[in-house]
Amino acid sequence: xxxxxxxxxxxxxxxxxxxxxxxxxxxxxxxxxxxxxxxxxxxxxxxxxxxxxxxxxxxxxxxxxxxxxxxxxxxxxxxxxxxxxxxxxxxxxxxxxxxxxxxxxxxxxxxxxxxxxxxxxxxxxxxxxxxxxxxxxxxxxxxxxxxxxxxxxxxxxxxxxxxxxxxxxxxxxxxxxxxxxxxxxxxxxxxxxxxxxxxxxxxxxxxxxxxxxxxxxxxxxxxxxxxxxxxxxxxxxxxxxxxxxxxxxxxxxxxxxxxxxxxxxxxxxxxxxxxxxxxxxxxxxxxxxxxxxxxxxxxxxxxxxxxxxxxxxxxxxxxxxxxxxxxxxxxxxxxxxxxxxxxxxxxxxxxxxxxxxxxxxxxxxxxxxxxxxxxxxxxxxxxxxxxxxxxxxxxxxxx
Amino acid sequence: xxxxxxxxxxxxxxxxxxxxxxxxxxxxxxxxxxxxxxxxxxxxxxxxxxxxxxxxxxxxxxxxxxxxxxxxxxxxxxxxxxxxxxxxxxxxxxxxxxxxxxxxxxxxxxxxxxxxxxxxxxxxxxxxxxxxxxxxxxxxxxxxxxxxxxxxxxxxxxxxxxxxxxxxxxxxxxxxxxxxxxxxxxxxxxxxxxxxxxxxxxxxxxxxxxxxxxxxxxxxxxxxxxxxxxxxxxxxxxxxxxxxxxxxxxxxxxxxxxxxxxxxxxxxxxxxxxxxxxxxxxxxxxxxxxxxxxxxxxxxxxxxxxxxxxxxxxxxxxxxxxxxxxxxxxxxxxxxxxxxxxxxxxxxxxxxxxxxxxxxxxxxxxxxxxxxxxxxxxxxxxxxxxxxxxxxxxxxxxx
Numbered sequence: 085x086x087x088x089x090x091x092x093x094x095x096x097x098x099x100x101x102x103x104x105x106x107x108x109x110x111x112x113x114x115x116x117x118x119x120x121x122x123x124x125x126x127x128x129x130x131x132x133x134x135x136x137x138x139x140x141x142x143x144x145x146x147x148x149x150x151x152x153x154x155x156x157x158x159x160x161x162x163x164x165x166x167x168x169x170x171x172x173x174x175x176x177x178x179x180x181x182x183x184x185x186x187x188x189x190x191x192x193x194x195x196x197x198x199x200x201x202x203x204x205x206x207x208x209x210x211x212x213x214x215x216x217x218x219x220x221x222x223x224x225x226x227x228x229x230x231x232x233x234x235x236x237x238x239x240x241x242x243x244x245x246x247x248x249x250x251x252x253x254x255x256x257x258x259x260x261x262x263x264x265x266x267x268x269x270x271x272x273x274x275x276x277x278x279x280x281x282x283x284x285x286x287x288x289x290x291x292x293x294x295x296x297x298x299x300x301x302x303x304x305x306x307x308x309x310x311x312x313x314x315x316x317x318x319x320x321x322x323x324x325x326x327x328x329x330x331x332x333x334x335x336x337x338x339x340x341x342x343x344x345x346x347x348x349x350x351x352x353x354x355x356x357x358x359x360x361x362x363x364x365x366x367x368x369x370x371x372x373x374x375x376x377x378x379x380x381x382x383x384x385x386x387x388x389x390x391x392x393x394x395x396x397x398x399x400x401x402x403x404x405x406x407x408x409x410x411x412x413x414x415x416x417x418x419x420x421x422x423x424x425x426x427x428x429x430x431x432x433x434x435x436x437x438x439x440x441x442x443x444x445x446x447x448x449x450x451x452x453x454x455x456x457x458x459x460x461x462x463x464x465x466x467x468x469x470x471x472x473x474x475x476x477x478x479x480x481x482x483x
Numbered sequence: 484x485x486x487x488x489x490x491x492x493x494x495x496x497x498x499x500x501x502x503x504x505x506x507x508x509x510x511x512x513x514x515x516x517x518x519x520x521x522x523x524x525x526x527x528x529x530x531x532x533x534x535x536x537x538x539x540x541x542x543x544x545x546x547x548x549x550x551x552x553x554x555x556x557x558x559x560x561x562x563x564x565x566x567x568x569x570x571x572x573x574x575x576x577x578x579x580x581x582x583x584x585x586x587x588x589x590x591x592x593x594x595x596x597x598x599x600x601x602x603x604x605x606x607x608x609x610x611x612x613x614x615x616x617x618x619x620x621x622x623x624x625x626x627x628x629x630x631x632x633x634x635x636x637x638x639x640x641x642x643x644x645x646x647x648x649x650x651x652x653x654x655x656x657x658x659x660x661x662x663x664x665x666x667x668x669x670x671x672x673x674x675x676x677x678x679x680x681x682x683x684x685x686x687x688x689x690x691x692x693x694x695x696x697x698x699x700x701x702x703x704x705x706x707x708x709x710x711x712x713x714x715x716x717x718x719x720x721x722x723x724x725x726x727x728x729x730x731x732x733x734x735x736x737x738x739x740x741x742x743x744x745x746x747x748x749x750x751x752x753x754x755x756x757x758x759x760x761x762x763x764x765x766x767x768x769x770x771x772x773x774x775x776x777x778x779x780x781x782x783x784x785x786x787x788x789x790x791x792x793x794x795x796x797x798x799x800x801x802x803x804x805x806x807x808x809x810x811x812x813x814x815x816x817x818x819x820x821x822x823x824x825x826x827x828x829x830x831x832x833x834x835x836x837x838x839x840x841x842x843x844x845x846x847x848x849x850x851x852x853x854x855x856x857x858x859x860x861x862x863x864x865x866x867x868x869x870x871x872x873x874x875x876x877x878x879x880x881x882x
Contacts, residue, residue, distance in 0.1 A: 089595060089737055091597050102743070121547075123543040123546065128538060129542075132542060138528060141526060144522040147721055147722040147723065149716075183750070186745070190745045196487065196488060294638060321546035323546040323752050324752055325751070327748070344501070345615045345618050346745070347724060348585045349724070351723060351750045
């Protein structure tokens with residue numbers, strides 16, 4: 085029966101993370117594997133109040149079919165926030181409400197990618213983007229991340245080879261690495277892409293979650309050709325599946341066609357609820373709480389690692405977001421570590437799925453800190469340290 | 484800038500209906516154009532109560548990321564309902580919750596269609612399906628509808644030409660025609676498709692809305708290879724964007740990969756709300772109300788047409804659903820009628836967008852009766868009758 089499926093389905097690997105998450109759902113496991121925001125910080129009461137208000141005052145309307153673009157007041161709110169926070173002048177008609185950033189990626193793939201088109205992606209890169217774009221059968225070019233963002237020399241070289249249509253980046257608190265592009269890298273990236281007529285897809289899912297350092301401009305600040313993605317998943321709640329694409333009008337026209345064909349429009353009741361929540365609450369105050377909670381978790385995780393991990397192990401110290409990226413010494417496999425760790429009831433995501441090229445990142449892994457409490461972080465890092473000792477990391481290095 | 488887009492975007496026409504709907508949103512216009520369920524029948528209070536309950540009892544959980552398949556108790560409910568209503572034994576794991584049937588179509592297109600693959604579609608056919616599949620660049624083959632369903636002789640001939648992968652049908656209260664397949668046609672269609680190894684995509688969006696005649700088995704009852712689509716849009720409310728795909732496991736495995744890449748999972752809060760609503764309310768009782776309301780509207784519309792339209796005009800008398808299909812005498816253009824009608828402040832959808840082949844259906848049009856009240860139906864049909872007189876329908880026939 086397999087032959088009846090479209091060719092594009094041949095390229096899909098079953099999501100490794102999905103499989104891991106199944107394993108890690110047992111309650112006895114301390115999981116640093118998922119990419120989940122902390123549910124204790126969901127504004128449940130605010131959402132309940134907003135829902136009650138929308139349904140009692142506008143229920144009939146909020147339950148009917150609606151426009152493909154999304155609820156206008158919500159798009160106006162987002163545009164206004166871009167102006168206030170980033171100095172970006174965005175027309176609400178340049179914003180399309182989507183079912184979370186994952187759908188934004190799917191729509192962008194659909195609108196831009198022919199089979200064989202080149203997509204440049206960070207290495208390591210966001211798995212959801214790799215999955216979404218893969219179904220349009222592009223060729224991926226990997227450009228490595230350095231501590232301050234993409235390796236612009238290699239980016240330039242890759243761009244010079246031609247054929248690239250999109251560059252996908254999470255420049256702020258990247259998933260999986262936690263890395264943030266410096267201002268210079270943002271400027272250079274924007275200029276370089278413009279020079280080569282390649283569109284930047286800037287995924288800013290975590291940008292509001294900065295708990296250290298200074299806010300930086302978006303790449304969109306340096307180039308209008310950037311397609312900027314935003315999401316309420318990390319600052320309100322992901323179960324509502326609510327994100328947006330910000331793109332200029334020529335692009336938006338195509339995105340609207342793709343969105344209409346994909347599902348007519350995003351869940352309208354949820355759009356109304358989120359807007360009502362934003363109207364009746366101070367979202368910045370709420371974000372402060374998330375930042376404080378995540379910052380404290382990051383500090384604890386990084387401090388525990390400094391104290392208990394062998395010195396040869398490297399890790400990022402992200403200024404925001406939800407992830408720490410760990411690099412084991414060369415020759416130590418994070419898959420081997422994973423197998424030991426599961427026996428100790430602690431889980432993480434080995435790094436290889438974040439690379440589109442085989443053989444890369446075998447000594448890397450991703451740790452999520454947002455969805456654990458302090459006790460779990462202490463205990464989980466201790467257990468990982470035990471596993472690392474079992475792998476004889478120090479000894480192997482010494483040999 | 485247009486050259487940067489994917490080839491698939493070249494084939495897309497701007498949705499004509501979308502453009503029409505913009506025109507017809509002025510309050511002075513009586514619109515039979517949209518495909519909207521009647522918002523007066525949305526169970527607003529039931530949804531509000533369910534929402535309050537879910538958020539107060541399970542808020543944290545209901546707002547978190549969830550599984551791609553959808554909320555298991557909701558899928559179990561749907562499976563149980565298939566068993567009770569249609570005698571279908573469906574495993575809940577053969578059900579995937581989608582953002583309404585439109586997304587079901589997009590996912591099916593993605594999973595099955597290579598460029599140039601043949602899709603057989605009813606003529607006239609459902610516009611949303613044409614739009615969704617078009618983005619995967621298939622070739623459409625049209626098979627005309629007769630009064631009792633698809634023209635099976637022509638379907639067989641088209642199937643014999645080979646290359647077809649999918650046959651898309653709305654066999655019950657079809658959109659746009661209102662036609663329902665006879666039991667014989669359902670059996671013949673299923674057998675014919677199985678013989679040719681072509682998958683039936685059976686869209687049953689309106690099947691529960693029967694206000695006359697007897698319920699019939701689904702095509703799925705006659706062939707397990709059928710992919711059956713369902714939706715809560717017409718029996719609860721469309722703003723929640725909640726539908727499902729029922730497909731056997733080999734297909735479901737691929738659909739899950741596509742769904743995960745498309746948006747991870749459907750809005751989880753809304754899944755929980757709908758399930759809570761179904762648990763706390765008698766959905767069959769609610770559907771009875773919808774059927775009574777739509778049946779009375781259909782009766783009035785058809786009776787008004789019998790009384791006031793020239794005798795040469797044909798129209799379907801659907802036993803359920805939301806649409807009447809009108810056929811003007813040959814040579815009379817429904818676009819001409821549309822222009823006159825808009826001046827009289829009454830709107831409908833001309834038939835040509837429902838055909839994938841140019842030049843077909845120029846004398847046809849679709850009337851929606853679900854979203855108008857009795858006064859609007861009386862007045863609207865009267866106005867259309869005036870327009871038809873202006874077009875000299877009787878006189879042209881006489882000449």
